[in-house]
Amino acid sequence: MVANPERRALLADAGLRVLSSTGARGLTHRAVDREAGLPEGTAGNYFRNRDELLGALGERIFERLAPDPARVEQLAEREPGVELATDYIRYIVERLTAQPDLTRALFELRLEGSRRPELGKLLRATLTSGFRLDGEFNAQAGLPGGAFEIAMLHYAIDGLLFDLLTTSIDAGFDIDEVVSTLVRRLLEPG
C-alpha cells in the first residue's frame, strides 16, 4: 500500500471525533472508517492494531495543538519577564480550551496509557520531550523559573484544563485571574 499522509491525518481526525463523542469505549477501526466516510478496512490499512491507532491519535493531537508560528514570533520579540511568561501560558490555555475535544482526547489517551504499556511508552516519550523542550525554551528566552517551577506550573495548568473541560468543581473564579496568579506565584514567588 502506498502511504498517504493526508488520508492518515483524515483517519486520525475521524478517530479523535469518535474518541471525543464516545470515549475510548466506542473507538474501533470500524467506527473510524464510518466516521471518515471511508470503506471498511481503510483504518486497518493504516493502523494495524489498537495501540497503533491510539498512538496515531496521540501524534495527531500534538500536531493540531501546536502553536501558530506567527503568534510565537510576536511573543518572542517582547522583553522577557513574568508578564511575557503569563502571555505564553495564556496562549496555551487559549489553544487548549479552543479545541476542547482534542484536549479531552489527550486526557483520555494519558489514562489509557496507564493500562496499555505500548501506548504509555509512546505518549510518555512525547510528553517527556515536550517538558524538556519547555525548560530549554524558558531558559533561552530568559523567562523566570527553572525546571522545578515549570513542572509545578504544568501540573497546575493541566488540573485547571481538566476542570474546565470535564466535570468542574465550579469554583467560579475568572479564569484569566487564576492563570495569571498561578504563573506569578509559581514562577516568581516572594
Add this chain to the structure above:
Amino acid sequence: MVANPERRALLADAGLRVLSSTGARGLTHRAVDREAGLPEGTAGNYFRNRDELLGALGERIFERLAPDPARVEQLAEREPGVELATDYIRYIVERLTAQPDLTRALFELRLEGSRRPELGKLLRATLTSGFRLDGEFNAQAGLPGGAFEIAMLHYAIDGLLFDLLTTSIDAGFDIDEVVSTLVRRLLEPG
C-alpha cells in the same frame, strides 16, 4: 427487591475494578456481574441504566477516598499555619496515590461526565459541594488562604495526581517537595 447496601457496595467495587482495568470501554452491567461473581442480572437490579451505574461508582469512590477520622482528629489538634495546611494536602496525596485505581476512576468519570449530562450533573454537585466544604473547613480551622487559593491548589494537586497516576511528563522531582512548595507558594505567597 429488598435493597441490600452491602451488595450494592460490593457491585460498585466490582464496577470500579472493571473501570480501572478496561476503562469506561469495558464497563457493562454484565462485566460487573461477572467481576462480582454474581448471577447475570444482579447489577441491573441495582442500577437500572448506565447513568445510574456510573453515578453509583462516583458515590462509592468518594466513600472509599474519605479520610480516616483518627488521622483528621490528630491533625485538627495542631496549631494552624502553612505547615499544618501542607500536612492536610500531603494526606490527600497519600490517600489518592495509595488507591490509584480509585483516583483514575474518578478522572475517567469526570471525563465521561462531559459526555453524559445526567452523570455530569450528579458528579458536579458532589465536586462543587466538596470544594465549598474545603473552603469552610479551611476558614474554621484558621488555615491560610481563601476560596481563590484553595481553587488554585485544587487544580495543581489534581494535575499532579493526573501526572502521577496516568502517563507522566517524567519531570523527575521529589513529590513531597513539589507538594510542599505548591502549598507554600499558592497559599502564602510573598
